[in-house]
Amino acid sequence: MEIIHVSAECYPMAKAGGLGDVVGALPKYQNELGHVAKVVMPMYRTKFLYQNEWELVHEGGQALGNEWFKYSVIKEKTNKLGFDLYLVDINGKLDRERIYGYDDDTERFVAFQLAVCDWLSRWQHKPDIVHCHDHQTGLVPFMMRHAYAFRYQLGNVPTVFTVHNGEYQGQFGWDKYYYIPAYDSWNRGLLDWDNAINPMASAVKCAWKVTTVSPSYMDELKHSANGLHNLFEYEKGKSIGIINGIDNEVWDPETDSFIVKNYNKELVEKGKDKNKLELAGQFGLDPEKPLITFIGRLVGEKAADLLPDAISQSVYQYQGKANFLILGSGDPWIEEQLSHMNQRFKGYFNSYIGYNEGLSHLMYAGSDFLLMPSRVEPCGLNQLYALRYGTVPMVRNIGGLKDTVVDYGDKDGFGIKMEQSSVGDIAYSVGRAIDLYNNKHDLYNAMREKMMTIDHGWDMSAKQYLGLYESLLPTNKISED
Numbered sequence: 001m002e003i004i005h006v007s008a009e010c011y012p013m014a015k016a017g018g019l020g021d022v023v024g025a026l027p028k029y030q031n032e033l034g035h036v037a038k039v040v041m042p043m044y045r046t047k048f049l050y051q052n053e054w055e056l057v058h059e060g061g062q063a064l065g066n067e068w069f070k071y072s073v074i075k076e077k078t079n080k081l082g083f084d085l086y087l088v089d090i091n092g093k094l095d096r097e098r099i100y101g102y103d104d105d106t107e108r109f110v111a112f113q114l115a116v117c118d119w120l121s122r123w124q125h126k127p128d129i130v131h132c133h134d135h136q137t138g139l140v141p142f143m144m145r146h147a148y149a150f151r152y153q154l155g156n157v158p159t160v161f162t163v164h165n166g167e168y169q170g171q172f173g174w175d176k177y178y179y180i181p182a183y184d185s186w187n188r189g190l191l192d193w194d195n196a197i198n199p200m201a202s203a204v205k206c207a208w209k210v211t212t213v214s215p216s217y218m219d220e221l222k223h224s225a226n227g228l229h230n231l232f233e234y235e236k237g238k239s240i241g242i243i244n245g246i247d248n249e250v251w252d253p254e255t256d257s258f259i260v261k262n263y264n265k266e267l268v269e270k271g272k273d274k275n276k277l278e279l280a281g282q283f284g285l286d287p288e289k290p291l292i293t294f295i296g297r298l299v300g301e302k303a304a305d306l307l308p309d310a311i312s313q314s315v316y317q318y319q320g321k322a323n324f325l326i327l328g329s330g331d332p333w334i335e336e337q338l339s340h341m342n343q344r345f346k347g348y349f350n351s352y353i354g355y356n357e358g359l360s361h362l363m364y365a366g367s368d369f370l371l372m373p374s375r376v377e378p379c380g381l382n383q384l385y386a387l388r389y390g391t392v393p394m395v396r397n398i399g400g401l402k403d404t405v406v407d408y409g410d411k412d413g414f415g416i417k418m419e420q421s422s423v424g425d426i427a428y429s430v431g432r433a434i435d436l437y438n439n440k441h442d443l444y445n446a447m448r449e450k451m452m453t454i455d456h457g458w459d460m461s462a463k464q465y466l467g468l469y470e471s472l473l474p475t476n477k478i479s480e481d
């Protein structure tokens, strides 16, 4: 089978969060299973672009409303990622350093999707599956099936849409209706949600199958999806939750070049101690105390707004018996609060505001506990990385966190779970972490060893996706493969 993944992110070319990790890994594992999976994404101006060699594979043009733009598609020459990576270049739109956060993001990503559809429609053969990820690619299923310009070539190609995060939907007003290439006007409803063009809703309506990144999140979306819950309920017949895997080659404490001491489950105690010592040195913390860290976008969805109060309360309540370290960026108000706390709780707390891939690896290796009090967590990769690095996850019982972590109080448990995203729940969990670290050493060590043996690699999930694709192929295609 030939599968094209369409995405705004793909590690290591460009990553803002978990979407990049998934699209950077899933195709590699699908290829290892004997299929041909490729990725197409925007050509941002990132380091990876300049450090690698590319060949031109296509040039074309498209209209975004009244604006005609030229685009080109280039391909990485060596297949070094384990899959073919294609980049779409559109001057004036995609040639930026950052992935998101520009005033014209709507125009940028609609133009990207137009270019992808145009390029695919000109292929000599057609891919078997087009797999789109999140709202930046959400108009592709509609355009392939209904836009006059593409439907004759692409209307029969099955589309799969994966919701990595239902909170962001990419809505824009109908005043920009002319961005969408011509289609039969009675299909307008397939673009609309709540009187706006909503790419996430459109993809859920038009894709042949809809997936999200954990079974529990699939259930939750039917009750709470930033306004789309009725739609998810309505489309449940074609929807399924498939848990994310992690790239065991990139995230491996035995070989990770970002950390100061490599280790495996036999050497977990010594290995983690060395990495913790490094972190404690860099951030002025006490290596003797349990180190609780948070890594991620500083936004409400991750309950990052609760961190300042929860950490202050914990420092007072437990008389500074634990240390805290945060790596993240996002809401300026939260960033400012955390920066103030660097001084106020010097020696107990520190934060690094910004994005730092290397530091994140060191933190997974050098922390004792990883905190994820998320209000919404479609899958969560951080807890899976924590498990692989022998770091106890402290998570809210929701979404993918519910599906992947078992509280140590339960049979065969290895993590700490809290029911609510609240200052009180976080502080209570901090108390349990301190108790585990100081008073239950044997249990704590056994837990670390146990969690390092859990396999969260991509094999199972990659197979599940392939099964889903196969269900969409005409029967003769299945027997050909």
Ligand SMILES: Nc1ncnc2c1ncn2[C@@H]1O[C@H](COP(=O)(O)OP(=O)(O)O[C@H]2O[C@H](CO)[C@@H](O)[C@H](O)[C@H]2O)[C@@H](O)[C@H]1O
Residues within 6 Å of the ligand: 016, 017, 018, 019, 021, 022, 164, 165, 213, 244, 295, 296, 297, 327, 328, 329, 354, 355, 356, 357, 360, 377, 378, 379, 380, 381, 382, 400
């Ligand atoms: N400041 C920083 N510096 C360095 N690294 C940083 C960082 N901030 C975040 N990261 C990294 O970004 C990734 C975050 O992944 P998550 O899956 O936890 O969250 P995200 O909300 O982005 O993804 C969404 O999509 C993914 C993939 O489907 C779902 O797992 C998730 O639940 C959903 O919200 C991890 O690799 C983490 O280490």
